[in-house]
Structures are given as structure tokens and as C-alpha cells.
Amino acid sequence: MLSINRKTFRIVLSCLVFFAPSYLLPETTVHGQAKTELAQPAKPGDSSTQTGSTAAIPVPSTTTGPTDDSDKETIRQMLRRIEDLEGRIRELEARQAQTAAPTGTGTATAQQNAATEGIDSPAASPTNTNGGQGAIPPVAITHDDHQDLPNGPPRLQIQGFADVNFRATNEKGRNNSFFLGQLDLFLTSRLSEKFSVLSELILEAGEDNAFTFEIHRLLLKYSRNEYFNLSAGRYHTSIGYYNTAFHHGSFFQTTANRPFLFAFESRGGILPLHNVGLSLTGRIPSAPLGLRYVAEIGNGRAARPGARPVQTVVDENNGKSFNLGIFARPRQVPGLQTGFSVYHDRLTRPGVPTVDQTIMAGHLIYVNDRTELLNEAIVFRHAQAGRIFYIPGFYTQFSRRFDNLRPFFRYQYVNVPGDDPIYRAVGRRNGPSVGVRYDLSDFVNFKAQYDHTGRRRLSALDELILQLSFTF
Amino acid sequence: MFRANRILNILLILMLMSVPILAPANAVEERLLSPSLLLRTLQRGDLAIIVHKSNPVQNLSMAELREYFLAERSHWSTQQKIRVAMREPGSPEREAVLRLICGMKRDQDFTTYFLRAKFSEQVVDEPRSLDSTPNMIRFVANVSGAIGYVRADEVDPSVRVIRVDNLLPGDPDYKLVLP
Numbered sequence: 120m121l122s123i124n125r126k127t128f129r130i131v132l133s134c135l136v137f138f139a140p141s142y143l144l145p146e147t148t149v150h151g152q153a154k155t156e157l158a159q160p161a162k163p164g165d166s167s168t169q170t171g172s173t174a175a176i177p178v179p180s181t182t183t184g185p186t187d188d189s190d191k192e193t194i195r196q197m198l199r200r201i202e203d204l205e206g207r208i209r210e211l212e213a214r215q216a217q218t219a220a221p222t223g224t225g226t227a228t229a230q231q232n233a234a235t236e237g238i239d240s241p242a243a244s245p246t247n248t249n250g251g252q253g254a255i256p257p258v259a260i261t262h263d264d265h266q267d268l269p270n271g272p273p274r275l276q277i278q279g280f281a282d283v284n285f286r287a288t289n290e291k292g293r294n295n296s297f298f299l300g301q302l303d304l305f306l307t308s309r310l311s312e313k314f315s316v317l318s319e320l321i322l323e324a325g326e327d328n329a330f331t332f333e334i335h336r337l338l339l340k341y342s343r344n345e346y347f348n349l350s351a352g353r354y355h356t357s358i359g360y361y362n363t364a365f366h367h368g369s370f371f372q373t374t375a376n377r378p379f380l381f382a383f384e385s386r387g388g389i390l391p392l393h394n395v396g397l398s399l400t401g402r403i404p405s406a407p408l409g410l411r412y413v414a415e416i417g418n419g420r421a422a423r424p425g426a427r428p429v430q431t432v433v434d435e436n437n438g439k440s441f442n443l444g445i446f447a448r449p450r451q452v453p454g455l456q457t458g459f460s461v462y463h464d465r466l467t468r469p470g471v472p473t474v475d476q477t478i479m480a481g482h483l484i485y486v487n488d489r490t491e492l493l494n495e496a497i498v499f500r501h502a503q504a505g506r507i508f509y510i511p512g513f514y515t516q517f518s519r520r521f522d523n524l525r526p527f528f529r530y531q532y533v534n535v536p537g538d539d540p541i542y543r544a545v546g547r548r549n550g551p552s553v554g555v556r557y558d559l560s561d562f563v564n565f566k567a568q569y570d571h572t573g574r575r576r577l578s579a580l581d582e583l584i585l586q587l588s589f590t591f
Numbered sequence: 592m593f594r595a596n597r598i599l600n601i602l603l604i605l606m607l608m609s610v611p612i613l614a615p616a617n618a619v620e621e622r623l624l625s626p627s628l629l630l631r632t633l634q635r636g637d638l639a640i641i642v643h644k645s646n647p648v649q650n651l652s653m654a655e656l657r658e659y660f661l662a663e664r665s666h667w668s669t670q671q672k673i674r675v676a677m678r679e680p681g682s683p684e685r686e687a688v689l690r691l692i693c694g695m696k697r698d699q700d701f702t703t704y705f706l707r708a709k710f711s712e713q714v715v716d717e718p719r720s721l722d723s724t725p726n727m728i729r730f731v732a733n734v735s736g737a738i739g740y741v742r743a744d745e746v747d748p749s750v751r752v753i754r755v756d757n758l759l760p761g762d763p764d765y766k767l768v769l770p
Contacts, residue, residue, distance in 0.1 A: 450655070
């Protein structure tokens with residue numbers, strides 16, 4: 120038999136007397152609750168203690184003396200029992216969620232929603248288990264605890280963008296006019312934790328003063344995580360920066376109009392800015408500099424004379440366009456973005472050889488709450504019957520905000536060779552734009568812009584644009 | 592036999608002496624309980640970043656916080672979707688977060704930022720706006736991917752405080768201080 124001698128017993132006893140307060144005080148301190156929780160982060164990597172329901176339950180330790188062991192055993196048994204019950208509740212909830220009808224109402228739907236949207240059920244939440252012990256009042260889970268919880272069918276959110284303009288120009292055949300810009304109805308709806316829908320509907324009057332309606336974006340988006348976001352539908356091609364940063368609403372733009380390089384197809388733009396197909400985007404796992412990728416495949420742009428440029432329903436060939444891009448947003452320099460993309464398509468025109476189109480785009484952007492610096496360069500490569508044609512283009516834009524006033528300067532350049540098989544009519548266009556944007560309120564701004572555009576073999580264009588743009 | 596007893600006795604003493612070191616009262620806990628530190632937190636108005644208790648994240652840098660609050664990150668490392676909770680416009684806590692984390696001086700910039708982020712397919716949901724500390728704590732306590740903020744002296748045990756740049760509220764160089 121092992122025995123403890125008297126001397127050792129004395130030492131043990133003195134140890135107990137000396138250290139007893141250390142055991143007892145932390146659990147009986149006045150700051151009990153806050154202390155317990157604030158202390159948790161101090162255990163790096165100890166996630167199990169936070170996720171487990173047992174860790175969330177403060178163990179009362181005001182009792183001392185010979186009943187300690189039996190109390191601890193009782194508590195241990197209680198914790199095991201709570202764990203069992205929690206497991207049972209989770210199992211029941213999962214079963215209930217599976218059997219609930221999609222349009223069901225009442226608690227079944229609410230619980231399903233809670234499960235999909237990441238809201239802990241009262242029974243399973245640590246808060247509630249704590250509350251059961253009287254440490255924290257139980258928290259009722261209501262629908263309002265998360266805004267994007269569809270209670271029943273999905274909810275549609277609409278945001279409108281519009282602008283009213285006046286243009287004075289020296290262009291022959293065009294009079295100074297007031298004109299309406301695009302009425303942009305931007306619709307979004309969350310369908311579930313991972314699925315959402317986005318649409319951009321445009322009502323716009325043309326040169327004949329007749330209104331046209333067009334779906335410019337319609338996407339069903341599946342967001343598995345931040346590395347994998349797949350969209351299907353009609354999208355804005357991720358060529359460069361401007362097209363996916365500003366879309367249609369001129370409200371967000373500093374300038375009154377888009378750089379010519381990024382003008383929409385319907386207004387004579389040369390880039391395939393809209394496409395119908397699939398788009399995959401996300402961060403690159405473990406990559407430095409906040410690297411992100413984009414991969415798109417779609418119908419591409421129509422090349423037949425007189426055809427609508429965006430092939431929403433019918434593709435004029437079986438070949439599909441693709442666009443691959445990579446861009447970086449380094450965390451160390453907030454507001455900086457740089458990237459590169461390559462787009463490829465085959466343009467089929469009746470009676471002439473097919474054109475292999477490759478578009479290479481690079482950008483360097485710096486935007487913070489005061490300063491905006493946008494730089495983009497694009498090179499088209501058209502290959503037809505052994506001949507190669509290049510179209511270079513770029514723009515640079517700088518602006519700085521002074522309270523509600525933001526003066527800006529932009530210089531743009533694009534040079535289409537006179538013998539280019541697709542866009543020869545565009546020719547060369549280059550020149551500066553200067554102006555100011557003034558924020559009249561959070562959602563209304565006024566812009567005044569002067570453009571000077573030099574053109575090959577044509578007289579230069581001078582244009583003044585006044586614009587009121589707003590969101591509602 | 593005598594030698595074995597002696598060794599066991601020594602081991603017993605060592606075990607008893609070591610228990611206080613391993614006990615729950617770790618360094619951070621002691622610091623947070625320190626009256627002087629608590630007073631400093633109160634006087635300075637430190638802001639605590641809070642997350643759901645199940646969130647395993649312990650520490651975020653200011654740059655990471657910026658990414659989270661501006662929805663440049665959409666998911667936690669656990670693949671849980673991030674739900675940003677903000678106080679209502681005009682509250683000092685919100686102003687501090689906008690200025691110190693988001694680098695924005697005007698509330699309007701934050702509103703416009705998210706309007707544009709939504710327009711650019713970066714986010715589907717805007718941050719949840721909550722009009723009081725209890726509501727903020729309630730939201731973060733109930734939504735498993737939530738991240739929010741409250742005054743450090745108003746934290747309650749239903750949520751968890753994370754470190755910012757390896758510092759907790761009350762630390763001398765802690766950056767999230769109310770204006």
C-alpha cells in the first residue's frame with residue numbers, strides 16, 4: 120500500500136490553503152459573465168470550447184467542501200444530458216426541414232430558413248443553453264434577426280437609376296437637346312443561402328425618340344463560397360475594369376458618359392460588353408495579393424451587318440467566346456486593383472473569311488473615398504485570312520473629391536486601322552474630357568462635362584453635357 | 592516501496608502546485624478583470640469587435656476587418672457566410688468603425704459603397720443596421736456568421752470578443768477607440 124507521510128501531508132495542506140482562492144475566486148468574481156466570455160479569445164485554436172455547448176455553460180462553483188465531487192459528477196451528467204438533447208433537437212430540425220413544403224408557412228418554414236441562413240435555433244444556441252441556467256436571458260429568434268430571410272417566397276428588391284441630360288455639340292446634323300438617359304431598374308432577390316437572382320432592365324429612348332426595353336443583365340447566381348461563384352444568364356463581360364464596376368447606372372460614374380472604349384454596343388461601342396452564357400468568379404485560395412479570377416463562356420458578339428450585337432437567343436456560329444481574367448486587390452493597399460484579361464471569339468460574317476478576335480485588357484485602378492485614378496489599356500487583335508490587325512486603345516481618368524465637389528479629367532484614345540475587317544468605320548478618336556460632379560444629396564448628383572474629340576479625316580467634336588443623375 | 596512513496600508524494604505536490612497555472616484564469620482574463628484596465632477601457636471608449644460564439648476566429652488585423660466590413664470577403668474560413676452588422680447612422684460606434692476600419696469619413700460614402708457593391712454583384716445583402724447595443728448583441732448572438740461591434744464595457748457573454756491586431760479592448764495600443 121502506498122501512503123503519504125506526515126511531512127508531505129503538511130505540505131499538501133499548506134498548498135491547498137495557499138492556492139484555494141485561485142480556484143474559487145474566478146468563478147465567484149463580480150465580473151463573472153463578462154469575464155468568462157472575454158477570456159475565451161485568449162485560447163488560440165481552442166475552437167472546440169466555443170462551438171461545444173458544454174463550454175458555453177458556466178459551471179457554478181460556489182460550493183466547496185466534501186460535496187464538490189458529487190456536484191461535479193452531477194454537472195457532468197447534466198452536460199451529457201444537454202448534449203444528448205441538443206443532438207436530438209438538431210436531428211429533429213433536420214428531419215423537419217426535409218419534410219417541410221417549399222412554400223410552407225409557420226414554424227417549419229421559419230426553422231428551415233434559420234437553418235439555411237445560419238441563424239441558430241433557440242434550442243441549439245449557446246445563448247439559450249446559458250439562458251437555461253439563468254446566466255443570460257433566452258433570446259427569441261424572430262424573422263427580423265436576419266434581413267435576407269425569405270419568409271415564404273423570395274422577396275424582390277428594386278433600385279432605380281436614371282438621368283436627365285442636356286447636350287450641346289458642334290456635330291453636324293445633331294441639334295442641342297435635352298434628353299433622357301437610361302431608366303435602369305435593378306432587381307435583386309435572394310432565393311436561398313447560396314442562390315440569388317440579379318437583373319438590370321433598361322428603358323431607353325433612341326435617336327427616333329421611341330422607347331426600347333431590354334434586359335441587360337439577368338443572372339442566376341450560385342455562391343458556394345468566396346472561391347466559387349457561378350452565374351448563368353446575360354452578364355456584363357469582365358473585360359477590363361469599367362464594365363463590371365459601373366454597369367448602366369450613370370449615378371455611380373464620376374463622368375457624365377462612359378469612355379468611348381467602354382461605350383455600349385448599341386451606342387457604337389466596339390467591345391463585346393454584354394454576353395449570354397456562364398460566368399465563374401472568385402478568390403484564388405491561398406494566393407497572395409488578394410488574387411481573384413474570372414472565367415466566362417458565352418455566345419459572344421454578332422458580326423453580321425445589321426444584326427443586334429448581343430446574341431441573347433441565337434448565336435451566329437457554334438463557336439463560343441471565352442474570357443479569362445485575373446486581378447489583384449492587395450489588402451496592404453486598400454483601393455488598389457490591377458488585373459489582366461484575355462477574350463477570344465470567332466466572328467462570322469457571310470461571304471467573308473472568319474475573323475479570330477482576341478482582346479487583351481489590362482488595368483491599374485486606385486480608388487479611395489477622395490481619390491479616383493482609373494487607367495485601362497486594351498488591344499484588339501483581329502486575324503483574318505493570314506492578315507493581322509491591331510486596335511490599340513486606352514483611357515486615363517483622375518478625380519479628387521473636395522467635400523461634395525469632384526473635379527475630374529479624362530483622356531481617351533482608340534485607333535482602329537482603316538482596313539480593319541470589323542470596326543473600320545470607327546477610325547481614330549482621341550481627346551480630353553474635363554468636368555465636375557457635384558453631389559446635391561446622397562442620391563442625386565449634377566455633372567458638367569466638356570469633351571473634345573479629335574477624329575481621323577473628320578473635324579474635331581466639341582461637346583458640353585449637363586447631367587442630373589439619381590437613384591431611387 | 593519507500594522510494595516509490597516518496598516519488599509519488601513529490602508528484603502529488605507538483606500536481607497540486609501546477610493546477611493554479613492551468614486553471615481557467617489565463618493571462619487575458621486576468622488583464623480584463625484588472626480594475627485599472629477596465630477603467631481605461633471605459634474612459635477611452637474602446638470598441639470591441641464581436642462575433643458569434645461558434646466562430647473560431649481569434650484575431651483579425653485591421654486590414655482584414657476592412658475586408659470583412661466592406662464585404663470584400665464573403666465567407667469565414669469555416670465557409671460560413673459573413674453577416675455584417677452595423678449600428679444605425681449617426682451613432683458614435685458606427686462613425687468610429689467607418690473612420691477607423693473602412694477609412695470613410697462620411698456615412699454617405701458607406702451607403703453609396705454598398706449600393707454600388709450590390710450593383711456590381713459583389714454583395715447581395717447590405718449590412719444589417721441595428722439601432723441599439725442590445726439589438727446588436729442579440730443579432731450577433733443569433734446569427735452564426737455575424738460580426739459586429741459594441742463598446743467594450745457593454746459586451747455580454749452571449750457573444751465573443753475577438754482580438755484586433757492581436758490586441759484586446761483595454762490594451763494600450765488598441766486602435767478601435769471611440770472618437
